[in-house]
Amino acid sequence: MIKAILVFNNHGKPRLSKFYQYFDENLQQQIIKETFQLVSKRDDNVCNFLEGGSLIGGSDYKLIYRHYATLYFVFCVDSSESELGILDLIQVFVETLDKCFENVCELDLIFHADAVHHILSELVMGGMVLQTNMNDIITRIEDQNKLIKQESGISAAPARAVSVVKSMNIPQQIKDIKLPDLPQAIKDLKF
């Protein structure tokens, strides 16, 4: 079982947190903080397994993480999961994100935390691995996106237009927002 999936950046800012066991918000933040402290002090050339922290798990639990550029992807798992298997799963997750966001970067995760959640829910469900085949996962996600597009149709167009305009108004946005979203939004306008 996977107990928690955490994504945070090099400074410990949470970008995604998914707990498959209930913790209240305070505890969640403490866990993130503790995990960050454990993980961040490790060099890049050391192994990717850690004995779990004090707050989450115990001796049966392990932290398995990968570090990509500015982000840490940490899975807290118990002994029923294969360590190398989870490492592969993290890779699948990140590659899926990469496909869905086209060259994923931290900003994508910041502004689309919900989308990341939806992608994750196609990989892992309730702490158990659901699907590991990337193509299947992407098909599922695309299907759902299509569904959303269909639903929003014309009624959502004005709102989206405004949000695009709002986005363009802020000069910093040019730096911040990921551009691929723009053409897509314009495409949506054609409805």
Next chain:
Amino acid sequence: MALKKVKGNFERMFDKNLTDLVRGIRNNKDNEAKYISQCIEEIKQELRQDNINVKCNAVAKLTYIQMLGYDISWAGFNIIEVMSSSRFTCKRIGYLAASQCFHPDSELLMLTTNMIRKDLNSQNQYDAGVALSGLSCFISPDLSRDLANDIMTLMSSTKPYLRMKAVLMMYKVFLRYPEALRPAFPKLKEKLEDPDPGVQSAAVNVICELARKNPKNYLPLAPVFFKLMTTSTNNWMLIKIIKLFASLTTIEPALGRKLTQPLIEIISSTSAMSLLYECINTVIAVLISISSGMPNHSASIQLCVQKLRILIVDSDQNLKYLGLLAMSKILKTHPKSVQTHKDLILACLDDKDESIRLRALDLLYGMVSKKNLMEIVKRLLGHMERAEGSAYRDELLYKVIEICAQSSYLYVTNFEWYMTVLVELIQLEAGSKHGRLIAEQLLDVAIRVPVVRQFAVNEMTNLLDTFAISTQSNSMYEVLYAAAWIVGEFSGELADAEKTLNVMLRPRQLPGHIQGVYVQNVIKLFARLATTCLELQDMPGIVRLCDHVLEKLQHFNGSNDIEVQERANSACMLIEMLRKQLTEPAGDMSTGSIPTMAIEIVQEMALLFAGELIPVAPKAQRKVPLPDGLDLDEWINAPPPDDASSSSSEHDKDELFVSATHDGNDAIGGDGGGNVSHSDSKRHKNLELTPEQLERQRMARLIEQSNNPHYLKSTPNSASAAIGNSSNNSNADQYDNIDDIPITELPLDIEGVAALRVGITKRSDKYLKEQQEAASAAHSKDAKKKHKKTKKSKKSKNKVAYNSSSESDAEPKPLHIVNTTLDMPEGVTLSDSEDKDGKYDPNDPHRALDIELDMTVFDAPAKTSKTASAGTKEAVKAQTASATSKSLDPETSVMPSKKEKKSTDKTRSEHKTRKARQQSQPDSVPDLIDTRSSPCRTAADNGNGNNNNNNNTAPTDAVNSQHQKKKKREKSERSEKRAHKSSKLSNDEAVANRTNSTNIIDVGEPSAALPEGNLSLAVDMKAHKKKHKKDKSHQKEMRAHKSPASDYEQPMGISTPSKEIF
């Protein structure tokens, strides 16, 4: 309408959406909290509006805010509103929010039942999918109960996507609502052979999770898994299956034999490291479970170790880590094969990765030998000097002590060296939290190894002198406790006692309990020095000494710690008394002779501390049975008169001491070495007992001891061997009698063990007792104990051999006379077994899941008591019934379990109705739970029956295991059993061939397809229920016992199909 909608959307346009929120937070880094609270206010406004899109937007923002650590449960109702929207977009946002903030105890959840049910049954598979994903995070027992049926229906959906999710969801349902497992299990089993690999994998996943906690219930599935393992190419699933097999083999070693070959094939062929690693792990588990029962197991262990070596030398740190982890598992059972790779493991100690170093440290424990211990410790000390990070240094320190102290210092050949190492550790690691551990080691070594004492006291004097308490945060000052005690207790060994005394009297800031020890040991030293003065007739010396100590003790007198104060005061009084005697007859002063009273006082003081202390296991006292007629509440002496309160504390203390030492010494000096008897008579003056009385008492005690089976009698020859190097005869006597102290005596309730003890030499007795203590603590079964015992005694024999061989070494022999206390190595095993117990956490939902499967499919036989032949007869009936009717109804096998109802007819009719129901089940699944009232009289009946059975099994189980235990002890039966067994084996073959055909074809159909195998397996399961750690002979015995019904049993149910697969 449309206009209104558009209008609503236009209003919404200018609301803040999620992107705006994120951007806003990023732009307000300095006052993030303020900004967010402002946003939350806005969100509250938005949630009050009617427009669902606005609410949806608000909830999406809340989800983000939740991630930042804000509680959003107040919006629970709005989240449910959004979830109930008919639009997928909103639904998805709602379920995401719910999965992030709802939890099984949320009260709001009861509002959601119907909505979720609607979503689960939605035409759109993604509606159901999203609902399942969300539900999996917050499902409550109530929801599980209410929705179990809907989810089960989804398990047979036409869409693989939903099947897959529903299968995984069922696991969550089982956890919250264990009753669902029984009806759902057949379906779950079907899914193992689902055409869609994803569904298959999900089913494997769920069963693995279930089986991890209750492996015995899933043994009958082994053939299915075996087939999957040999045919599947999905590595993910393979890993899960292989992990599952690892847990199954722990309870069914026969399975392990079948597994080894295919696993080894995978090991040699696969390129996936993850798969390779898991295979190795399982092979290790198999080898552990069958230990020596396999002819070529050394070859497979060799292969594993070889492959692990490849992992360890790999440049990938992850593989290296896992390789070491797996090695440590092998180390427990096959230390030799690991030891050949010592070079590699030692090399890993220098790895730059801390995790890897720690794993290598774990392995070191098994790597040391007498030859290389010093070298390894030296390396570790070197590491400590270089290592940064106190946690790692602490770990190193701990390991150094652990490897040195293991098996009662088996590998330490030179204790002076070890003392030095300990002192070095103290100096090296000032900030460690292991001060107490080092202190314990110092005490332990000094007490247990007389030869090293002289060295120790001098080391300790230096330590007392030089130890600087710099950082108060650590616990290293604890070593002063040990040091002070050692120099005091063994003051006879001190080269310069006066210097030591001065060091001890130096005023220092120390915690109270250490100061207390200081004071106590100052008196010891004083007594020793005073005795020396007496011998030299050095009157001025003794006076000077008294004055000096009195003066210095004033410092302790003023201590804040009440204990220190009291001790110091008592000490002062004592010394003052002596001082008075010295000065009173002024005339003597000039002559230089010491007054007789003073001599007596000094002698008395010396006697206070005379006598050898021996190590005692921490729990030993509890094991000593209270002798008849001993009333601890009774006054030993008449209570002191009323003025006792005003009498000096010194007096009280004196008495206390005397009586305490009195008991101890008498036990020790049973037949009176000169030294001890002298002390006896001396001391008893204080107690106003005449020597005659004393002698009488002592004789009575001796007689009682000799009659008391709880006392260990020493055999002269082992005693003298044990004290080989102690030339002092009285000393030898003392040692001899040390064994009379019933320290490690254990009241064992098992006669078998007591019987076995007869005729074993005293030394192995020691290990035996040690082991028994651990074993009794672990409450393990007697059979297991026996097994262990033989191992232990073997070990002790080794030790004896080693002992004689290394006679010429400087190895201190007395190590082997002293009783082994519950030391580190012992502690390790102790805590291990406790851990095992601890696993059965009462709150673990898996406990509830444990019983369930007994009732599903293959369990009827599990209910048949293995001893009751009636049960087996009924089983026969049931089997024939099922065979004739060719029904695939799993319930047939429930029949025998109903025997408690004493009505097979009833069972049969019940069985028929159920069969009918069963056949219509695929269409009417909802009936099972929803319409419990109408067709399910039988179901309810069934349920009751089950409950009854469940209730009944527990006691029967207990009875059975008791029964088995008794049987076990009867040797006469054993031969009989062996006969049974051999006849059974041939039966197995026959039955095996018969079952095969059905098994392979109908793996999905439980009861009809696997009748015999299931029966026997289930019976086996029963045995496992009581004891997970069973030994093989016990198991065989059980089988043998049932052999009359052997036509219907076949101990290795799994072995049959697997054979076929081969």
